[in-house]
Amino acid sequence: MLEVRNLTVKFAGLTAVDDLSFTVNQGEVFTLMGPNGAGKTTAFNAIGGFVRPTAGHVALRGQSMAGMSPAQVAALGIRRTFQNNGILREMSVLENVLTGLELSTRSSFWGCALGAPGSARAERDATRRAREMLGQMDIAGLADRPAGDLSFGQQRLVEIARAMVAGAELIMLDEPAVGLSPGERLHLGQVLRELTAKGMTVLLVEHVQDLVMAVSDQILVLNYGKKIAQCPPSEVRNNKDVLEVYLGHA
Numbered sequence: 599m600l601e602v603r604n605l606t607v608k609f610a611g612l613t614a615v616d617d618l619s620f621t622v623n624q625g626e627v628f629t630l631m632g633p634n635g636a637g638k639t640t641a642f643n644a645i646g647g648f649v650r651p652t653a654g655h656v657a658l659r660g661q662s663m664a665g666m667s668p669a670q671v672a673a674l675g676i677r678r679t680f681q682n683n684g685i686l687r688e689m690s691v692l693e694n695v696l697t698g699l700e701l702s703t704r705s706s707f708w709g710c711a712l713g714a715p716g717s718a719r720a721e722r723d724a725t726r727r728a729r730e731m732l733g734q735m736d737i738a739g740l741a742d743r744p745a746g747d748l749s750f751g752q753q754r755l756v757e758i759a760r761a762m763v764a765g766a767e768l769i770m771l772d773e774p775a776v777g778l779s780p781g782e783r784l785h786l787g788q789v790l791r792e793l794t795a796k797g798m799t800v801l802l803v804e805h806v807q808d809l810v811m812a813v814s815d816q817i818l819v820l821n822y823g824k825k826i827a828q829c830p831p832s833e834v835r836n837n838k839d840v841l842e843v844y845l846g847h848a
């Protein structure tokens with residue numbers, strides 16, 4: 599579904615991502631791991647259109663994403679969350695999810711203002727879909743609470759609901775387990791597995807081992823921008839190159 603081929607990103611003298619290739623299949627959780635500075639976020643940024651690759655290319659369902667802006671990448675169906683939490687704290691949970699429908703609700707807003715007949719219905723439909731999505735995340739009861747009152751784990755679910763409502767086919771989650779309790783990590787893992795069972799695809803950057811091991815189909819380990827291993831979780835702990843990177847010995 600997502601093809602990354604020979605992706606290289608250089609910043610001045612530093613090669614942050616070095617000739618990286620991988621394929622993510624629909625319905626799987628594909629995880630990028632690696633020590634600090636390994637190039638995980640830069641790879642995310644290049645896929646999402648936030649950073650222009652120095653070489654290589656990325657394609658979704660065979661369509662090249664070369665030169666696309668983040669908005670164009672999002673319109674293709676790739677949505678991402680950020681390490682520093684993209685929640686609008688003063689807005690309600692429901693309103694946060696509805697910002698995922700920014701473009702269509704903006705048109706319905708003007709439609710409403712001008713009295714267009716279909717627009718109120720479009721807004722009702724959007725609200726219904728947003729509430730349904732919150733229900734799938736088991737947080738429907740929080741819809742009208744200010745998002746800033748929620749725990750980190752609940753906020754992460756709101757971000758995922760927002761991506762889903764926006765029509766994401768592939769969601770990119772950058773360290774979603776930061777600040778989560780063990781119980782919240784477990785719940786997040788269950789939500790991700792439920793979504794992928796329905797055909798959603800997840801590209802994850804994560805350090806937290808219990809989540810990574812529980813949800814990943816494939817783990818790709820980066821070091822100094824280079825792929826050093828790619829395997830299922832059951833094999834990663836015994837991979838000599840991975841042990842070398844994390845423990846300094848094999």
Ligand SMILES: Nc1ncnc2c1ncn2[C@@H]1O[C@H](COP(=O)(O)OP(=O)(O)OP(=O)(O)O)[C@@H](O)[C@H]1O
Pocket residue numbers: 609612613614632633634635636637638639640641
């Ligand atoms: N905009 C930039 N300009 C210059 N160097 C950058 C820039 N962004 C990242 N780097 C460098 O590129 C390398 C890879 O950084 P990146 O943030 O992608 O790593 P990471 O694996 O996501 O690390 P972390 O786990 O700490 O988030 C690092 O050496 C970093 O300092």
